Amino acid sequence: MNVDIEQLGPVKKKINVIIPSEKVTEEIDSVYQKLKQTAKIRGFRPGKVPKDILKKYYKEQVEGEVISKLIQVSYPEALTKVQVVPVSQPVVENGVLEEGKEFFYSASFEIKPEIELKDYLNLKVEKEKLAVTQKDVENRLNMIRESHASVKEVEEDRPVKVGDFVLMDCDGTLDEKPFEGGEVKDHLLEVGPDTYLPGLGQKLLGLRKGASEEIMLGIPEDYYRKDLAGKEVNLKIKIKGLKEKVLPEVDDNFARDLGEYQGLEDLKNKLGEGLEKEEKHRLESLVRDRVVDQLIENNPFEVPTSMVERQIEFIMADTQRALLSQGSSLEKLGIPIDVMKENYKAEAEKQVKCSLFVEAIAKREDISVNNDEVEEKLKAIAKSSNQDVEKVRDFYKREGLLKGLEIKLLENKTLDFLIGKATIVEISKNSKS
Numbered sequence: 001m002n003v004d005i006e007q008l009g010p011v012k013k014k015i016n017v018i019i020p021s022e023k024v025t026e027e028i029d030s031v032y033q034k035l036k037q038t039a040k041i042r043g044f045r046p047g048k049v050p051k052d053i054l055k056k057y058y059k060e061q062v063e064g065e066v067i068s069k070l071i072q073v074s075y076p077e078a079l080t081k082v083q084v085v086p087v088s089q090p091v092v093e094n095g096v097l098e099e100g101k102e103f104f105y106s107a108s109f110e111i112k113p114e115i116e117l118k119d120y121l122n123l124k125v126e127k128e129k130l131a132v133t134q135k136d137v138e139n140r141l142n143m144i145r146e147s148h149a150s151v152k153e154v155e156e157d158r159p160v161k162v163g164d165f166v167l168m169d170c171d172g173t174l175d176e177k178p179f180e181g182g183e184v185k186d187h188l189l190e191v192g193p194d195t196y197l198p199g200l201g202q203k204l205l206g207l208r209k210g211a212s213e214e215i216m217l218g219i220p221e222d223y224y225r226k227d228l229a230g231k232e233v234n235l236k237i238k239i240k241g242l243k244e245k246v247l248p249e250v251d252d253n254f255a256r257d258l259g260e261y262q263g264l265e266d267l268k269n270k271l272g273e274g275l276e277k278e279e280k281h282r283l284e285s286l287v288r289d290r291v292v293d294q295l296i297e298n299n300p301f302e303v304p305t306s307m308v309e310r311q312i313e314f315i316m317a318d319t320q321r322a323l324l325s326q327g328s329s330l331e332k333l334g335i336p337i338d339v340m341k342e343n344y345k346a347e348a349e350k351q352v353k354c355s356l357f358v359e360a361i362a363k364r365e366d367i368s369v370n371n372d373e374v375e376e377k378l379k380a381i382a383k384s385s386n387q388d389v390e391k392v393r394d395f396y397k398r399e400g401l402l403k404g405l406e407i408k409l410l411e412n413k414t415l416d417f418l419i420g421k422a423t424i425v426e427i428s429k430n431s432k433s
Contacts, residue, residue: 001017001018001019001074001077001081003082005082009302010301011110012110013111014107015078015084016105016106017105017107018104018291019070019104020102021102024066024070024099024101024103025099025100027066027069028097031062031065032055032062035054036049039054039380041053041057060292063097067103067138068123071092071094075141078260084111085111085112086110086111087109087112087307088110088305089109090107091108092106092107093106097208107232111304111308112304112356113302113304113356115301115356115357117361118299119299120299121418122421122422122423123294123418123421124422124425125287125290125291125419125423126290127287127424127425127426127427128426128428129284129427129428130280131279131285131428132272132275132276132279136151136275137182137271140274140275141166144258145247145250145254146247148248148254149245149248150245150246151165151243151245151246152244152372153242154244157208158208159205159206159207160191160204160205160206160208160239160242162191162192162244163174163191163192163245163350164242165191165242165245166189166191166204166241166242166243166270167240167241168186168189168238169184169186169188169237169238169240170183172197172235173234174233179227179233180231180336181333181335184196186240189204191204197219197235198220199218200215200217200221200235203217204239206241209211209241209242210239211238211239212236212237212239213236213239214234214235214236215236216233216234217232217233217234218231218232219233224335224339224343225336225339226339226342227339251264252264287419288415288419291415295354296350296357299357301353303349303352303353304352308345308349308352309348312344312345312348315347316330316341350410358414358415361418362410362413362414367410367417369410369413375403377405
């Protein structure tokens with residue numbers, strides 16, 4: 001077998017494979033021999049059909065089977081011969097199969113880019129100072145209060161105001177045609193946050209229960225749905241009900257009802273401690289992001305489309321799982337899949353580049369993750385989820401997640417190494433360099 005390789009681009013290659021005529025003939029004979037044992041042709045006993053007769057009936061079928069087998073067997077061998085590892089499925093183009101002649105095919109595929117690492121040590125990274133204020137605590141307390149609110153029907157005849165919940169039907173059109181997610185029935189909309197369409201809540205202010213209105217709503221240019229962004233939609237609204245929020249009194253009893261708190265002050269103290277942990281984690285994540293951003297800026301390279309597309313699928317799956325756990329889904333939110341994929345494209349590309357940087361830097365700096373570190377992480381996961389470590393370990397093995405966990409640990413370890421070598425400049429919160 002002869003193999004040569006072509007460079008089609010920074011992350012794309014093609015191999016050209018020639019299979020000797022003897023191998024082609026051998027494979028054709030083998031397939032006809034097997035077919036001979038099972039073929040049922042009138043006038044011939046099983047196993048006695050001449051090859052020439054079989055060709056009349058099964059030539060195309062045999063050629064397809066032989067080509068498939070020749071490629072399937074030779075492709076891995078060809079890759080080994082030229083020492084290349086694809087990251088995508090091959091696009092195969094093959095020649096004509098003729099008995100007694102060589103068979104040719106080519107396979108194009110993507111590969112990982114070659115990264116020339118430079119300027120990855122001694123980075124200069126800004127980090128905000130850790131600061132949790134009393135206002136932050138009060139805001140978190142108000143969020144908890146809001147989450148424990150109840151709603152009740154508005155009995156009086158009054159107009160809609162901010163904070164109300166409107167039960168409505170909506171029939172939406174764009175250019176006189178229905179748009180995806182534009183028709184809803186018995187939709188409970190909180191007047192304030194744009195949980196359905198941006199700006200709709202503001203348009204409902206002042207309306208009353210039982211009202212039917214036709215509203216023209218301009219959608220912002222930066223709206224996530226590109227089919228609606230920058231356009232004007234027509235909404236026929238019917239307000240079927242009006243509810244208002246009832247907030248609980250914030251006092252010692254409220255605090256005690258939330259859990260093991262001695263009173264309101266104890267709750268506030270615990271909230272402050274929790275906020276500090278969250279803020280510390282947020283600031284550390286920001287530093288990691290800035291390190292990755294600098295690596296990308298200092299080391300530009302092309303990434304394989306196939307790797308980005310796979311990463312988009314992973315992000316989409318995570319998003320869908322998170323929504324399902326909340327009783328929702330992309331379909332219920334009316335978000336088209338192709339729009340969501342386009343929105344995730346930049347983040348997916350950044351994540352792929354990060355993983356490729358980590359792989360290259362870890363190799364150069366001899367950074368690795370051992371079994372003890374993986375085990376410690378499994379114990380931490382078990383503790384945080386209040387599960388037995390054996391069950392967590394079995395789950396990760398059964399679902400094939402251990403390799404992914406190891407890769408994530410290596411990423412964290414490598415980024416920690418880079419942060420340790422970087423110059424960290426502390427700045428005040430919300431300051432700009």
